[in-house]
Amino acid sequence: MKKPGLLFVVAGPSGVGKGTVCDVLLRRAPSVFKSVSATTRKMRPGEAEGVNYYYLTDAQFDAMEKEDKFLEHFEIYGNRYGTPREAVEKKLNEGLDVLLEIDVQGALAVKQKCPDALMIFLLPPSFEQLERRLRGRKTEDEPAIRRRLAAAEAEMGHMSEYHYAVVNDDPDLAAERILRILKEEKTRPARGTGEVQIVR
Numbered sequence: 001m002k003k004p005g006l007l008f009v010v011a012g013p014s015g016v017g018k019g020t021v022c023d024v025l026l027r028r029a030p031s032v033f034k035s036v037s038a039t040t041r042k043m044r045p046g047e048a049e050g051v052n053y054y055y056l057t058d059a060q061f062d063a064m065e066k067e068d069k070f071l072e073h074f075e076i077y078g079n080r081y082g083t084p085r086e087a088v089e090k091k092l093n094e095g096l097d098v099l100l101e102i103d104v105q106g107a108l109a110v111k112q113k114c115p116d117a118l119m120i121f122l123l124p125p126s127f128e129q130l131e132r133r134l135r136g137r138k139t140e141d142e143p144a145i146r147r148r149l150a151a152a153e154a155e156m157g158h159m160s161e162y163h164y165a166v167v168n169d170d171p172d173l174a175a176e177r178i179l180r181i182l183k184e185e186k187t188r189p190a191r192g193t194g195e196v197q198i199v200r
């Protein structure tokens, strides 16, 4: 039997750079498996089925939910998102480390269900930077940006429930910090229960 991999969660407010940082991390650590979530939101240009998400209808999402096929699932800004349980368990059992790049509510649900999961919160260097990134991405209209900024304030309030808060001042540096944490945590017998460590 192989030693099971480590389940780790990278969460943080919309626009902080989760996708950008996780892409760098995955390029540098090919042995990490990123869970592909299911969603009912529309595919964006440049995205592909099974790569960015599994794109489901509401009925298909309902069916998966009913069959208890999600590790966690939430409605976020009007669309539904969920982490398919089976692939996560399979990869962990194969000895791969599994990354969940999900929102803050989902992260806390995973923490409840999987107390061994390593919880990492991605922080913007400042609130102004977060706003600039959200606007710069040009994927949301003004009301949607305002909703995300309001939610971000509340989400930051949950930072203390994570093991680490990593500052995303630069995607390469942030990915490097996460990989260092991963390496350290893999050799640790038990996860610390103390205060969140801010890594910058």
Ligand code: ADP
Residues within 6 Å of the ligand: 012, 013, 014, 015, 016, 017, 018, 019, 020, 021, 133, 134, 136, 137, 168, 169, 170, 171
């Ligand atoms: P999230 O997945 O958390 O919603 P994204 O990865 O889509 O965030 O990043 C939001 C925007 O910020 C994107 O336009 C991205 O290119 C940019 N970005 C990400 N990280 C940084 C950074 N460290 N410095 C400047 N811009 C960044």
Ligand code: 5GP
Residues within 6 Å of the ligand: 012, 013, 014, 018, 037, 038, 041, 072, 073, 074, 076, 081, 082, 083, 101, 102, 103, 104, 105, 106, 107
């Ligand atoms: P987007 O639509 O921009 O790809 O993602 C919107 C938000 O949903 C992001 O914060 C992203 O991390 C989050 N998200 C993506 N997949 C999941 C998931 O499976 N579960 C949860 N809870 N959030 C997810």
